[in-house]
Amino acid sequence: MHWRPGLAPRPDSGTPGRPWVRVCDAVPVDVDRPRTRTWVVPTVFAVVALSMPVQMYINEHVAEPYPGLFQPSFSDVFDFGSGVRFNEIVLLVDGQAIDQEDLLPSSNSPERRRVLEALFPREEDESPPRIDAETRETLRSNLADSLDAEPHVLTARWERWRFDLGTRQTSRIRTLSEYQIDLTGGDQ
Amino acid sequence: MKVIERIDDWCRRGDFTVEDLARYRIIYGLIALVTLPGLGGIAAQPAAQFDPPPGPIMLFDSIPSRGALEALELTIAVLIGFLIIGFKTKATSLLLAMAMMTGSGLSYSFGKIDHPIFVLLVPLVMAFSGWGGAMSVDASLAARSGRPRIEASQWAMRLLAFMIGLAFFTAGSAKLRSGWLDLDTQAVRGHFLSGFVNHDRHQLLAPLMLRVEEFGFFWEALDWFTVAMECGLVVAVLWWRTFRIGIAVASLFHFGVLMMMNIQFSANVIAYGAFVRWNLFRPTPPGRVLPLSSPVAVVLGLTLGAATYGVHNSDLDRFLPSIGLEVLVIGAVFASVYLIAQVVQIIKATRRRSRTPESRTPTAA
Numbered sequence: 055m056h057w058r059p060g061l062a063p064r065p066d067s068g069t070p071g072r073p074w075v076r077v078c079d080a081v082p083v084d085v086d087r088p089r090t091r092t093w094v095v096p097t098v099f100a101v102v103a104l105s106m107p108v109q110m111y112i113n114e115h116v117a118e119p120y121p122g123l124f125q126p127s128f129s130d131v132f133d134f135g136s137g138v139r140f141n142e143i144v145l146l147v148d149g150q151a152i153d154q155e156d157l158l159p160s161s162n163s164p165e166r167r168r169v170l171e172a173l174f175p176r177e178e179d180e181s182p183p184r185i186d187a188e189t190r191e192t193l194r195s196n197l198a199d200s201l202d203a204e205p206h207v208l209t210a211r212w213e214r215w216r217f218d219l220g221t222r223q224t225s226r227i228r229t230l231s232e233y234q235i236d237l238t239g240g241d242q
Numbered sequence: 243m244k245v246i247e248r249i250d251d252w253c254r255r256g257d258f259t260v261e262d263l264a265r266y267r268i269i270y271g272l273i274a275l276v277t278l279p280g281l282g283g284i285a286a287q288p289a290a291q292f293d294p295p296p297g298p299i300m301l302f303d304s305i306p307s308r309g310a311l312e313a314l315e316l317t318i319a320v321l322i323g324f325l326i327i328g329f330k331t332k333a334t335s336l337l338l339a340m341a342m343m344t345g346s347g348l349s350y351s352f353g354k355i356d357h358p359i360f361v362l363l364v365p366l367v368m369a370f371s372g373w374g375g376a377m378s379v380d381a382s383l384a385a386r387s388g389r390p391r392i393e394a395s396q397w398a399m400r401l402l403a404f405m406i407g408l409a410f411f412t413a414g415s416a417k418l419r420s421g422w423l424d425l426d427t428q429a430v431r432g433h434f435l436s437g438f439v440n441h442d443r444h445q446l447l448a449p450l451m452l453r454v455e456e457f458g459f460f461w462e463a464l465d466w467f468t469v470a471m472e473c474g475l476v477v478a479v480l481w482w483r484t485f486r487i488g489i490a491v492a493s494l495f496h497f498g499v500l501m502m503m504n505i506q507f508s509a510n511v512i513a514y515g516a517f518v519r520w521n522l523f524r525p526t527p528p529g530r531v532l533p534l535s536s537p538v539a540v541v542l543g544l545t546l547g548a549a550t551y552g553v554h555n556s557d558l559d560r561f562l563p564s565i566g567l568e569v570l571v572i573g574a575v576f577a578s579v580y581l582i583a584q585v586v587q588i589i590k591a592t593r594r595r596s597r598t599p600e601s602r603t604p605t606a607a
Contacts, residue, residue, distance in 0.1 A: 092247055095397045096253060099249070099400075099401065120296070120355055123412065125410050125412060127416035129416040130432070131421050131422065131432060132433070158287070159283065160283025160284060160287060161287065162356070164354045168352065169291050173288070173291075224439075
């Protein structure tokens with residue numbers, strides 16, 4: 055095997071080739087075939103295929119595993135009829151409306167919504183909000199950083215809305231629940 | 243030929259060259275550098291919400307410290323740097339896949355799992371593809387030490403394709419079971435309306451889609467198309483041509499989802515890029531290398547990674563492009579050209595076949 059400058063013009067032209075390009079004239083070989091037996095690669099494929107029922111079982115009976123071979127299923131089939139009902143959370147700090155990003159800056163949108171739903175249940179008769187001292191401090195710290203001011207009271211209010219497909223108008227139906235969190239350490 | 247030999251032969255069949263894969267390695271690395279995920283913010287999540295999904299992330303019993311998360315992010319950046327220059331490519335690819343999966347897994351430990359899994363599978367599987375065999379420091383070191391040149395390993399590409407097909411099948415089968423094909427319900431319409439109303443997805447073609455929301459046939463056709471595509475890809479894996487047609491259709495599907503539902507899911511399209519014959523665009527002679535010594539390669543990889551990490555974690559990050567939209571558009575253009583080329587080929591082949599019997603027919607004297 056020997057090496058020569060690659061992409062260079064004819065040797066008699068006197069023009070140098072690119073210094074970082076070289077061409078190897080060694081005989082190409084398959085990277086694995088000479089070393090692996092016939093059954094190895096099919097076995098890898100079989101293991102991957104057989105792992106699917108296991109992954110799907112865990113997904114259905116426990117939770118979606120990670121990492122796992124899944125794509126977004128969007129399996130819900132909504133039947134909206136003439137209008138779309140939806141829930142919206144309104145966040146206020148000391149009476150001023152804030153964005154969800156101010157409270158949970160490092161989450162993406164769906165993740166933020168799920169955390170908000172866990173912290174502040176939509177219906178008041180569900181389990182009470184899980185705001186322990188550590189979570190309260192995290193929320194206070196996030197708000198102080200985002201708003202550049204010391205927050206005192208966080209209000210979270212879930213509202214039920216409806217979008218009418220005929221008129222394309224949105225209307226508020228009712229308030230589902232409302233929570234007030236004293237960020238200075240008092241009761242909720 | 244035994245069955246196992248036929249399967250082995252099928253796994254190893256393919257037309258990828260090491261130059262195709264090396265070019266994709268560089269493209270993938272550059273995209274990964276630009277889109278480096280910020281992990282330090284995970285430490286700011288409420289600790290009570292930390293609930294890892296089933297899998298190796300369960301080994302973490304609490305959110306790691308901010309310092310550890312930032313170290314993980316820096317490690318990912320450095321590994322991407324090594325990947326781009328092709329230094330210790332196999333080990334780098336495997337470590338990169340593990341580091342990225344750890345970072346993603348931690349960020350999904352608060353209830354919501356996103357699904358850009360294909361881009362994480364790419365380094366995991368392509369570690370065995372020989373994508374470090376050209377335009378790399380590895381190729382240079384191998385040549386200097388007299389080792390033979392590495393060629394593309396086709397089975398790794400087939401495995402990646404197979405995994406993509408299986409992952410799509412999980413989504414398609416879930417839709418089948420939940421009644422997407424029921425003629426009385428239009429699932430795509432429901433998801434479109436949910437996004438439009440709940441998540442303010444009003445951009446691009448969304449207002450136009452709202453105007454046709456009562457056209458049941460249109461939405462039902464989309465339901466059937468989606469299920470057919472997601473369930474069919476795993477069958478398409480049997481032949482490279484059908485698989486490439488399948489991912490071309492999938493690229494257009496992702497573009498359509500962007501236009502209609504304003505959901506920017508570009509990660510899959512980046513992974514589909516692995517199956518493009520990149521070297522056909524501007525063929526290069528085999529054996530291109532990056533002739534650096536190991537110490538220089540280490541310094542270069544570290545510098546590239548550290549600089550990227552620095553940019554992402556400073557005010558300079560506002561200059562980084564958000565490439566999701568561009569990836570989807572480029573993917574749709576590539577897919578359209580490829581599909582048109584396939585249609586032209588089929589038409590030409592049909593014409594050729596229809597002419598052949600005539601030419602054989604003896605002309606009347």
